[in-house]
Amino acid sequence: MSFKVTILGTGAAVPTLSRGTTSQMINCQQRSILIDCGEATQIQMRKFKVKFQNVQLILISHLHGDHVFGLPGLISTMQLLGRKKALTIIGPKGIKAFLLTQFKIVGLYNGFPIHFSELDEKQEGIIFEDKCLKISTFPLKHRIPTHGYRIDEKPGKRRLNKQAFDQTGVSNSYIEKLLSGADIKDNSGVIVKSEDVTYPHKPTKSYAFCSDTAYHLPIINHIKNIDLLYHEATFIDKEGDRAVETYHSTAKQAAAIALKAKAKRLILGHFSARYKNMETHLEEAQTIFDSVFIPSDGEVFNI
Incomplete structure (x- = not known):
């Protein structure tokens, strides 16, 4: 079975003509999982031919706008297109009120069930599990409560x-x-x-999502030996002070986390709009960790 990650948005704070804000689609064991939903995520889905009516589960890292402003519009479109099957949304405390308040104000009739699961600020461990996969969460270090996620395939039969x-x-x-x-x-x-x-059963695969966060060594225990790691790299080294002030990471810091966690591959993202290209991000990260990728919006990574 395929396990792939489609990068829908790689930018930080504001969408640009070349980079949308944070969002990713994970397809694993016939499950469709959306992680974060920045502004205009549904446009990115259409652009890159990602079927959003198939989404069964949405994971939200935190309640900053560049990670959630696309969610009300996406759910509204799902309803307008006649969705009936239930949707599960997992995220920090406040995600339910954020959505339902907007739905009430605009008079949106929710024509399909939405199940919310809100996480405690320091929560860690398994938050979703079925016969094919399990999803774990762990706290990141940001200005507001922020959660990382790890998706693991379960072993199949011999x-x-x-x-x-x-x-x-x-x-x-x-x-x-x-x-x-x-x-x-x-x-x-x-x-x-x-x-x-x-x-023996085929080897299982794993993916971890870490955005937004300062350099935070405790996450290493949660992402050890990961097959593919996404870690934010908002800044390059010379803006290290700015990274500390805003609780973000540099490309080198993301690479150091990947190295310490013994990750196989690293995707960088959440790039500040101040950068015209990401060549320096790549160069700096590769001084520490070899297998680093700077994704374009729409790029697909097979695990």
């Missing part, structure tokens, strides 16, 4: 080694149990070990 299984002579009725990892003993007393007739 795969049958048909040639080895056929040689055992046991009934096909035992296959499911063997694929689950259990050993069996048939009615004739024949013992078959799962590992002898099955292949």
Whole structure:
């Protein structure tokens, strides 16, 4: 099954002609998960042919406008297009009031169920889980309560080694149990070990989203060995003082987090509009961590 990340917006604070504000679509195990929803996210979705009616879950990192101002409009459009299936929104305390107050003022009739799950400021651990994946949260370090997210695939079943299984002579009725990892003993007393007739499940993949945050070492415990890490890099090194003042990170700091967490790949984002290009961000990050990417809006990363 595919696990991919579509970067819908890479800019900070305000949208520009070349970069939208923060938003990403995660497609994993036939689940569609939107992370953050900056202004005009639905336009970005149309532009990059992302089907927003398929979104089942929305994760919001924090309540700054460049991460949530697109959410009321997106939900309104979902309703206008006839959506009926439920939507789950997970985010910091206040996300429910933020949305429902606007809906009340403008008289929006919500034609489909929205389930809210609000997080405590310091909450960490699993916040969503089904048979295919689990999502965990952890606190970031920003001016207001801000949450990072980690998405992990769950291991699937083992795969049958048909040639080895056929040689055992046991009934096909035992296959499911063997694929689950259990050993069996048939009615004739024949013992078959799962590992002898099955292949291990395919390796699971993982993705972590860290925006907005100052350089914050405690997050490393939550993103260890991540396959793909997104970490904000609002500034370059010479604006390090500004990063401290605003509780943001530099490209070098993002790279240092990736290195310490033993991430496999790093995506930078949340770039200040003061920069015309991100060459310096890339150069500075690569002095610390090799596998760094500067995404364009609409770019897709397969995990």
